Amino acid sequence: MKLSAEQRAFADGLGHEFGKPDLLIRAVTHGSIATASRPDNQRLEFLGDRVLGLVMAEALLAADPDAAEGVLAPRFNALVRKETCADVARQAGLGDVLRLGRSEMMSGGRRKEALLGDAMEAVIAAVYLDAGFEAARAVILRLWGDRIATVEPDARDxxxxxxxxxxxxxxxxxxxxxxxxxxxxxxxxxxxxxxxxxxxxxxxxxxxxxxxxxxxxxxxxxxxxxx
The missing domain is CATH 3.30.160.20 (Double Stranded RNA Binding Domain)
Structure with missing residues (x-):
């Protein structure tokens, strides 16, 4: 499958050129439109959550070499929680390229917090499967930007x-x-x-x-x- 013009523009914004465009298409496919031949993004979401977690853990350790685990854990949670993923997704324009069923579109699915957060994790997995960990790491650090450096010292929710x-x-x-x-x-x-x-x-x-x-x-x- 080929990417649409909107999907290509989204990929350009990620800073990643997909060798396997089917991965990105699956990452933006919600369960409301999925079929046996058009799988949804849930499995990718599962993987992307773990990739994001590893990248954030590494980044936090590098940013504050002396911080104890009890200090790092709430910062980590603040950076990987669904609200943050959804905020990153909104800034990246992910909502505009989501593939949704009619009912989900009518109910404002492109703006839903959980749906955007899940899709963002799926996109991360798509990059990882397409080009490996370093490519995924680069995309994550680019998208999360200064959030890592500016996360609150006491970032408990x-x-x-x-x-x-x-x-x-x-x-x-x-x-x-x-x-x-x-x-x-x-x-x-x-x-x-x-x-x-x-x-x-x-x-x-x-x-x-x-x-x-x-x-x-x-x-x-x-x-x-x-x-």
Whole structure:
């Protein structure tokens, strides 16, 4: 199979010329349009996640030779989590070249966080299978750019940090409650409230429950630190 003009432009943006274009085509094929002769990108996603993890682990060790494992782990998690992969995918224009079924397109699939993050990992695997680890490493480092150098020294996600705060004070884990859902089905806006045993709470809204939970946890942590 040959790449479309849009797919070729996307590959150019990656900085990689595919010797086996079928790999990229599969990497951008979602399950909603897959058939027996047109496999989806799930197996590539599985592999790409591992390739990304190795590259990020190496990069973090090189960036901070004296950092302990307990410091490196949250930075690593911040760089490989689905939100970061989706953000990289958006910047690379991956959503524009995804192959989606009609229902997925109608529901805003090209903008969905999980779908973009999964496809980004699949693209990484496609580069790896096409040209090897060094080629994949070069693409990852180019796409992630200064994220590696600027990742927060304490990069624990907000939900983890809030849970640790509660546990340190003998409280049960924070509870997250969906208090509102607005907007059309293809672009919902979720409002989540996080609550602690002690009565403190905070709310936040985002395009996914996961993002709203993180934002609510971050808001409550900020309020607790200000007390």
């Amino acid at each position: 907000a939900k983890t940090a809030l849970q640790e705060w509660a546990q340190a004070r003998g409280q049960t884990p924070p509870a997250y409650v969906e208090v509102a859902r607005d907007g059309p089905d293809h672009a919902p806006l979720f409002t989540i409230e996080v609550r602690l045993d002690s009565g403190q709470s905070a709310r936040a809204a985002a395009k996914s429950k996961r993002m709203a939970e993180q934002s609510a946890a971050r808001a409550l942590l900020t309020a607790l630190e200000a007390q």
